[in-house]
Amino acid sequence: MSSKIYGVAVIGLGLAGRIRVGDLTNSTSYDKIQWCLKGFVSRRSLEIEGVQQLAESEVFDRKDIDAILICTENGSHERLVRRGIENGKHVLCEYPLALSSRVAKEFFNLAEKKGVILHEENIGLLFNYKEQLDNSSIPWKHCDISVKGGYNGWIEDHENSGPPFVCNIGLVETVCHLCGDLKAVGGSFSNTESSFEAVAHLETPDKRTVTITLNRSKDCYAREKSIVFQLQDGSELNISPTKTSGAKPDLFLQDFHKFMDEIVSGRIDQEMKARTMRALEIAEDIHRLIMPKL
Structure with a gap:
C-alpha cells in the first residue's frame, strides 16, 4: 500500500454527490491507492455522520485536499473546474465538463500546464x-x-x-x-x-x-x-x-477508480479527452x- 493518502472533497450534494460521499466514506483504498474524504460543500446546511461540511473556499485553499469531485448543476461547472485547476487540484467533473468545446480545450491545456488531472465523468x-x-x-x-x-x-x-x-x-x-x-x-x-x-x-x-x-x-x-x-x-x-461482466463496484466508484489511476500515473485518459472534445x-x-x- 502506498504511503500517500490523497485528500478528496465533493462539491454538490444532489443525488450523485450523495452517492460519491457514501462511496468515499465506505471505501478508502483501491489497488494500493489510498484516499481520505476531507469533506463536502453544499448550499444547504447538512449533517452527514463522520463527514465535515466545508466552505467552498476551503476546498481550493487547503493543502491537504488534492482532488475535488464536482457534482453540481451544469451552470457552475466551468467556474469550479477553472478554480480547481488554477489552484493545483485534480478535478473530476460530471458531464458536461464545459458548455463549449473551446472552453473544454482550454481546461485540458490548463490542466497539462498545471500538472493536474482533469477527468470528465460519464458512468453511462x-x-x-x-x-x-x-x-x-x-x-x-x-x-x-x-x-x-x-x-x-x-x-x-x-x-x-x-x-x-x-x-x-x-x-x-x-x-x-x-x-x-x-x-x-x-x-x-x-x-x-x-x-x-x-x-x-x-x-x-x-x-x-x-x-x-x-x-x-x-x-x-x-x-x-x-x-x-x-x-x-x-x-x-x-x-x-x-x-x-465481472464488475463489482458501483458505477460511480468505478469511475472514481479510473480518476485515481490517472492521478497516480500522472496521465489524463486520452480516450476520455478525445471523446469529450469530439462530442462537444x-x-x-x-x-x-x-x-x-x-
Whole structure:
C-alpha cells in the first residue's frame, strides 16, 4: 500500500454527490491507492455522520485536499473546474465538463500546464453497451437513442445550463462510443411552456445513420432511456443498461477508480479527452442546425 493518502472533497450534494460521499466514506483504498474524504460543500446546511461540511473556499485553499469531485448543476461547472485547476487540484467533473468545446480545450491545456488531472465523468459508458453491440454478428444500419425525463430547475435552462445536446452531452458521447465518429446532418427543436423536444440526425463516414431524441417535460417524473439498433437483415437489437461482466463496484466508484489511476500515473485518459472534445464539437454542430439563434 502506498504511503500517500490523497485528500478528496465533493462539491454538490444532489443525488450523485450523495452517492460519491457514501462511496468515499465506505471505501478508502483501491489497488494500493489510498484516499481520505476531507469533506463536502453544499448550499444547504447538512449533517452527514463522520463527514465535515466545508466552505467552498476551503476546498481550493487547503493543502491537504488534492482532488475535488464536482457534482453540481451544469451552470457552475466551468467556474469550479477553472478554480480547481488554477489552484493545483485534480478535478473530476460530471458531464458536461464545459458548455463549449473551446472552453473544454482550454481546461485540458490548463490542466497539462498545471500538472493536474482533469477527468470528465460519464458512468453511462461503464455499462456494457459496446459489448452487446459487438456480440451481434449482423452489422447495423441505423441507431435510435432516446431519453425522456422531467424538468429539474436547471436542465431546461438552456442559456445557463447549455443547449439540449450540451446539457445532455452523455447521449452524444454514448453514440460516439458505440458508432464511431459522426457528423450532424439535421434535426429539429420545439418547445412549449412545459416541455421541449430536441432531435438530432447524424451520419457515420460510411453513411449509416443515427437519431438522438431528447424529450423533457414538467409532467414527466420517471426517466426512460432507449437504445435500439436496426440491423441489416431487418431485425432490431435493443440494448439494455447492464454492468460490464465481472464488475463489482458501483458505477460511480468505478469511475472514481479510473480518476485515481490517472492521478497516480500522472496521465489524463486520452480516450476520455478525445471523446469529450469530439462530442462537444458534434453537439455544437447540431445546435447550429436546429437552434441557430441560441
